[in-house]
Amino acid sequence: MNSASRTAQPAxxxxxxxLLMSVATGLAVASNYYAQPLxxxxxxxxxxxxxxxxxxxxxxxxxxxxxxxxxxxxxDMFERRGLIVLMSLLSAGGLLVSAFAPDILTLMLGTAITxxxxxxxxxxxxxxxxxxxxxxxxxxxxxxxxxxxxxxxLARTVAGALADLGSWRTVYWVAAILMLGMSCAxxxxxxxxxxxxxxxxxxxxxSIFRMYAExxxxxxxxxxxxxxxxxxxxxxxxxxxxxxxxPYQFNNTTIGLFGLAGAAGAYAANRFGxxxxxxxxxxxxxxxxxxxxxxxxxxxxxQASVIALLAGILIQDLAIQGVHVTNTSSLYRLRPEARSxxxxxxxxxxxxxxxTGSLVSSWLYSHFGxxxxxxxxxxxxxxxxxxxxxxxxxxIPETAPSPIRA
Numbered sequence: 001m002n003s004a005s006r007t008a009q010p011a012x013x014x015x016x017x018x019l020l021m022s023v024a025t026g027l028a029v030a031s032n033y034y035a036q037p038l039x040x041x042x043x044x045x046x047x048x049x050x051x052x053x054x055x056x057x058x059x060x061x062x063x064x065x066x067x068x069x070x071x072x073x074x075x076d077m078f079e080r081r082g083l084i085v086l087m088s089l090l091s092a093g094g095l096l097v098s099a100f101a102p103d104i105l106t107l108m109l110g111t112a113i114t115x116x117x118x119x120x121x122x123x124x125x126x127x128x129x130x131x132x133x134x135x136x137x138x139x140x141x142x143x144x145x146x147x148x149x150x151x152x153x154l155a156r157t158v159a160g161a162l163a164d165l166g167s168w169r170t171v172y173w174v175a176a177i178l179m180l181g182m183s184c185a186x187x188x189x190x191x192x193x194x195x196x197x198x199x200x201x202x203x204x205x206x207s208i209f210r211m212y213a214e215x216x217x218x219x220x221x222x223x224x225x226x227x228x229x230x231x232x233x234x235x236x237x238x239x240x241x242x243x244x245x246x247p248y249q250f251n252n253t254t255i256g257l258f259g260l261a262g263a264a265g266a267y268a269a270n271r272f273g274x275x276x277x278x279x280x281x282x283x284x285x286x287x288x289x290x291x292x293x294x295x296x297x298x299x300x301x302x303q304a305s306v307i308a309l310l311a312g313i314l315i316q317d318l319a320i321q322g323v324h325v326t327n328t329s330s331l332y333r334l335r336p337e338a339r340s341x342x343x344x345x346x347x348x349x350x351x352x353x354x355x356t357g358s359l360v361s362s363w364l365y366s367h368f369g370x371x372x373x374x375x376x377x378x379x380x381x382x383x384x385x386x387x388x389x390x391x392x393x394x395x396i397p398e399t400a401p402s403p404i405r406a
Contacts, residue, residue, distance in 0.1 A: 013131035013140065020189050021124050022144045024182050026151025028088065028121040031095060031114045031175055032060040033155035036236060037255045038168045040244040045168075046104045050241055054362025057237050059108050061355035063115030068122060068348040073204040075123040075340030081190040084120055084127070085183050091117035092179035099172035110172075121148055122347050126339030127193065129332045138277035138329040145328060149321045153259040156236075160256020207338065208345045215334055220393030221327045222346045224285075226353035227384040228320050231292060233357030234377045235299070235316060238365035242302065261313040272322035276329040281396040284326045289388045291319035293381035300374045323388070324350075330396045 035042065035056050043053035074083055094113030101107035125144050132140035159171045199207065211218050239258065243250045275284040298312035331342045357380075364372040388394055 013128065013133075017131075017189060018128060018140055018143055020185060021128050022147030024084075024088070024147075024186055025121040025124045025144050026147040026154070027178055027182055028091060028118045028124075028151070029148050030151035030155035030158075031091060031118045031179070032064055032111075033152050034159040034171045034175060035060065035111065037156045037160040037240055037252055037259075038163055038171065039237075039240045041163060041168050041252060042107070046107075048104065050366045051362050052104075054237055054358055056108065056111060057233070057358045058355050058362075060111050060115045061233070061351045061358060063112040064119060065348050065351040065355065067116035067119035068344050068351060069205070069208070071116065072119050072122045072344035072347070073201075073208065073341050075126060075343075076338060077199070077201065077204055080123060080127050080193045081187065082192075084123055084190065085187045087117050087120035087123070088179055088183040088186065091120065092176045092183070095172045095176035095179065099169050099176065101169075119347075121151075122343045123340060125328065126332065126343050127190075129339055130193065130336070131191070135277070137332065138325075139274055141329050141332065142272065142274065142276075142325045145325045146321065149317065149324070150263050153263040153317065156259035157256040157263075160252040160254070163252040204341060208341050211335070211338065211341065212345060216393040217396065218331060218334060218342065218345065220391055220395070221331055222349040223391075224384070224388055224394050225324065225327055225346055225350040226356075227380065227387065228292075228323055228353065229350045230353035230357035230360075231316070231377060231380050231384065232320050233354040234361040234373060234380060235313070237358040237361045238370070238373050241365055242370050247303075248306070258310070258313060261310045261317075263317075272325045276326050276396075281326045281330050285323050285388050285394075285396075288319040288323035288326070289381075289385040291315050292323075293378070293385050295319065296374055296378040296381050299377070300371075302374070303370050326396075 039053040039056065042048070042056065043050070071087070091114055094110050094115075094117060096110075097113060098107055098110030101110055125141065125148070128140045128144045129137050159168075162171045162174055212222070240255055242248070243255045243258065272284045272288065275281065295312045295316035298308045298315065300308075302309035302312065327346065328343070331346055332339050334342065360376065361373055364376055368375075
């Protein structure tokens with residue numbers, strides 16, 4: 001039987017399947033973010049400085065970027081269901097390493113293992129795009145991508161609550177068990193789908209860089225993704241230290257609840273995928289980038305007003321997720337046969353931006369406090385807005401909306 005005969009058909013993407021893929025994507029990527037509300041607690045146990053504690057987040061994001069570049073292209077080479085399940089199981093192993101960690105170096109090792117393998121989320125996203133009917137692709141991608149950002153944000157809420165119920169190690173134990181259970185569910189529900197790239201592994205990796213050279217939109221939207229996730233990390237990495245210090249002095253559970261504000265924004269951003277389906281991707285991008293810049297105006301009052309801080313978080317996560325969904329939806333129209341590699345290239349830029357934002361914001365907070373973080377975020381927001389509106393390579397070609405079947 002040849003590979004074409006084993007390829008799943010688009011009709012296999014039913015509502016329950018896409019819901020499972022969304023939850024699996026969120027659970028996978030959440031593994032990289034459980035540490036964020038726990039940085040203060042972990043830094044106390046291992047006697048770390050603020051900047052050193054922030055390096056845990058940087059390690060997670062850099063290892064995720066490495067996994068994106070080296071592992072995600074395998075989705076265009078191997079049978080996807082088996083690959084997704086195997087990577088989910090190995091990611092659970094990395095979580096167990098973190099749960100047992102006796103020192104910061106072992107915790108970093110577990111974080112790096114989990115980070116590299118949790119890129120399984122980025123194999124699930126193009127898989128959903130492949131299985132979806134063309135006129136529903138933006139909606140499908142938006143749903144799965146909402147699961148991704150909800151996972152990032154709700155990871156903080158869940159981690160904070162579990163840490164106060166047990167300890168920070170409890171978080172990693174529970175996460176490992178959930179990943180094992182999800183692996184079984186994915187094996188039972190996902191259809192088999194044999195990729196047909198027709199390339200060796202080195203050729204697959206090389207083709208990512210060729211696409212950067214050949215596709216201006218790929219370059220433009222990848223740089224926009226870099227700037228977006230840098231802004232995201234500039235907020236979320238030092239936020240834990242702000243909330244655990246006077247005048248707030250919140251515990252882990254309360255700090256984790258701030259992820260719910262971001263989750264509400266992320267959920268609302270699913271509408272951006274529908275705008276992209278209607279040929280309104282450029283308009284959606286402009287609205288999102290304006291909201292991103294405006295969010296920093298609210299967060300400037302974050303040391304004095306928790307309401308302003310929460311409003312700023314909600315607006316920023318709506319903006320970032322909305323533009324992110326627009327980015328991915330537009331890129332998947334470029335080369336349908338190379339969606340995993342497009343994801344790898346775009347998301348590598350995305351998470352390198354996140355690692356850069358984490359590193360810079362940890363340093364800024366330790367030297368200049370919250371005002372330094374807000375100033376940097378506002379400058380970054382202005383740069384992102386200018387690039388998104390003026391750069392020709394970031395502009396999505398105008399196309400007619402996909403027809404909607406009766």
